[in-house]
Amino acid sequence: MSTRLIRGVQVVLALAAALGGGNVFATTPVELDREVDALVERYHLPGLAVGVIEDGEIVYTRTVGETVEGTGDPIAPATLFKIASNTKAMTASVLARLVDAGELQWEDPVVKHLPGFRMHDPWVTREMQVRDLLIHNSGLREGAGDLMLWPEPNDYDRGDIIAGLAHLKPQRSFRSGYAYDNLLYVVAGEVAAAAGGASYEALVRREVFEPLGLTGCRVGAFDLESAGSVAQPHSHRDGANVVVNRDDSRVPAITSAAAGGIRCGLADMLKWAQTWLAPDPSQKAWLSDTQRAALWASHTPLPISQRDRDWNGTRFRAYGYGWRLADIDGEWSVSHTGTLSGMYSVLHLLPDRRSGFVVLINGSGDRARTVINQVLVKHFTRPDESHTVERYANLLERQPVQDGTNVSKPDVSVRRPATGEELRHWLGTWRDPWFGEIRLCSEGDTVRFAAAKSPMLAGVVMESAGRYLVDWDRDSVDAEAWLFPRGDGEQGRRLEMAKVDPEADFSYDYEDLSFVPAGGCD
Structure with missing residues (x-):
């Protein structure tokens, strides 16, 4: 086959693809x-x-x-x-x-x-x-x-x-x-x-x-x-x-x-x-x-x-x-x-x-x-x-640099375990109406978060840059969560959460949670 004919076939194939009229792979x-x-x-x-x-x-x-x-x-x-x-x-x-x-x-x-x-x-x-x-x-x-x-x-x-x-x-x-x-x-x-x-x-x-x-x-x-x-x-x-x-x-x-x-x-x-x-x-x-x-x-x-x-x-x-x-x-x-x-x-x-x-x-x-x-x-x-x-x-x-849509993840590399003393007013059992109960309780020198019906969501509460986050025990749970104590008084207190990394998978919908007091750690 001549070079001219080969080129002609290529042009026809490309044109067919451009017009959507051919099955060209x-x-x-x-x-x-x-x-x-x-x-x-x-x-x-x-x-x-x-x-x-x-x-x-x-x-x-x-x-x-x-x-x-x-x-x-x-x-x-x-x-x-x-x-x-x-x-x-x-x-x-x-x-x-x-x-x-x-x-x-x-x-x-x-x-x-x-x-x-x-x-x-x-x-x-x-x-x-x-x-x-x-x-x-x-x-x-x-x-x-x-x-x-x-x-x-x-x-x-x-x-x-x-x-x-x-x-x-x-x-x-x-x-x-x-x-x-x-x-x-x-x-x-x-x-x-x-x-x-x-x-x-x-x-x-x-x-x-x-x-x-x-x-x-x-x-x-x-x-x-x-x-x-x-x-x-x-x-x-x-x-x-x-x-x-x-x-x-x-x-x-x-x-x-x-x-x-x-x-x-x-x-x-x-x-x-x-x-x-x-x-x-x-x-x-x-x-x-x-x-x-x-x-x-x-x-x-x-x-x-x-x-x-x-x-x-x-x-x-x-x-x-x-x-x-x-x-x-x-x-x-x-x-x-x-x-x-x-x-x-x-x-x-x-x-x-x-x-x-x-x-x-x-x-x-x-x-x-x-x-x-x-x-x-x-x-x-x-x-x-x-x-x-x-x-x-x-x-x-x-x-990400070109479109400017990315949101940088906060630097939480510097952290320390939160103590029971500093969170003493927030320790206890908490309940969200759709997620159910969680426990926020002292364990040794740390405070642990544990969800009653989602055992993978368990970890240590850490302090970083003046805020609290939950460092999950399982590496496969790859989206850490901020933990926000809110309100004053027994009736107004609540715990809220949010993704530490704003670009983490949306299925970690911590933002939909709002816990109210449900009892003590005992």
């Missing part, structure tokens, strides 16, 4: 391997799995690393990862299947299915519909009440979630804006259970896993050995990857299952993606076109960051039922991410191309996920340009 497997290797090296990842779909067909898969670093147990296509909030699309699909079956309607009041459901405002309680549970428009603060879900394990059940919602004060009015929420997905799972006549876990197996052939996915309790290969979450500390929150031999059912509790391997996640991009006849029959459209309809507008504008030319972002919708370089994008301590995932679809990809990571992968997502999507939408891990990793490192 210009990167070869060798080039993808190079970018995956660069990602692992740059971010010191213990393991990951990557799969790419083009025009409905799987064109690339790669697994790297180990389920537990240093064991020699390799990541494989069937290795289970916590997909975290990528669970939300599966929860929404369970509800959509029940709508198709006539068991509920999106516009049903939540109280029709859960009579004990209450929000802080009686009008909101009455008006909240099933659809509102999925689209982050409740008016609550971002991540409100998440301390009843994480850190795990804890002793909150789904009844506690439903009871606790009545005590979470809204930050804005109902349906007036977007703030990411997990608790209402737990409620959505209970609505499904009430309408479907089975537990949430049984419904996911019946309505999603079984009809779609997702045979490796797990929800609810299971035996670790029988599940085969299971990736464990890691944190990167002091130059090494360390397992955090390692699974016991019997993995328990968790309260947060409907918000982020499903585990799947790469092979099943790619099959799940194909269900939406290029369904076979059985998958097409699994969900009606009406409900497929409902899940991908724009329900709540989302803010558009400067990075989205700069990197992708984004002009539109919205939340559907369990999916995020956007335009990237003028093309329709449907995606979601998943984040848990030591586990990161992304499923990204370009429906008009019937193309997309899945990435699963079992380490400290926040920035790694952002970078690989950008590299892979650009190889579809801008194949005529150079898009590498190095390029986007460097841009990401410079971005």
Whole structure:
């Protein structure tokens, strides 16, 4: 083939991609391997799995690393990862299947299915519909009440979630804006259970896993050995990857299952993606076109960051039922991410191309996920340009300085244990209406904070720069909390809390806590 003809083909392919009319994935497997290797090296990842779909067909898969670093147990296509909030699309699909079956309607009041459901405002309680549970428009603060879900394990059940919602004060009015929420997905799972006549876990197996052939996915309790290969979450500390929150031999059912509790391997996640991009006849029959459209309809507008504008030319972002919708370089994008301590995932679809990809990571992968997502999507939408891990990793490192949005973490490196004497007026048992009781009591020469129903939230009270903070015992609880004694007199006293690092994960919603005296230390 002549050089002129080769160049002509390249121009045609680039033009087709620019017009969105062709399925062009210009990167070869060798080039993808190079970018995956660069990602692992740059971010010191213990393991990951990557799969790419083009025009409905799987064109690339790669697994790297180990389920537990240093064991020699390799990541494989069937290795289970916590997909975290990528669970939300599966929860929404369970509800959509029940709508198709006539068991509920999106516009049903939540109280029709859960009579004990209450929000802080009686009008909101009455008006909240099933659809509102999925689209982050409740008016609550971002991540409100998440301390009843994480850190795990804890002793909150789904009844506690439903009871606790009545005590979470809204930050804005109902349906007036977007703030990411997990608790209402737990409620959505209970609505499904009430309408479907089975537990949430049984419904996911019946309505999603079984009809779609997702045979490796797990929800609810299971035996670790029988599940085969299971990736464990890691944190990167002091130059090494360390397992955090390692699974016991019997993995328990968790309260947060409907918000982020499903585990799947790469092979099943790619099959799940194909269900939406290029369904076979059985998958097409699994969900009606009406409900497929409902899940991908724009329900709540989302803010558009400067990075989205700069990197992708984004002009539109919205939340559907369990999916995020956007335009990237003028093309329709449907995606979601998943984040848990030591586990990161992304499923990204370009429906008009019937193309997309899945990435699963079992380490400290926040920035790694952002970078690989950008590299892979650009190889579809801008194949005529150079898009590498190095390029986007460097841009990401410079971005906080450029956009001025970062808030510096206070320096609390100089600290000392607080004494019982200086906190003598604050020692005792305290109660928050949704979180429950905590003890603030002397233990030897220190004062300890301990939550009754969240045993991971236990630690030593420290003084730093004239303020008190809680230094948690577990390193996996990676967001320290300010502890603020407030008020005077027995009736006016309260304890409040806040994140020491303003940029810590929003699920550490200490700001929603307000404790009042409940008794003494004895």
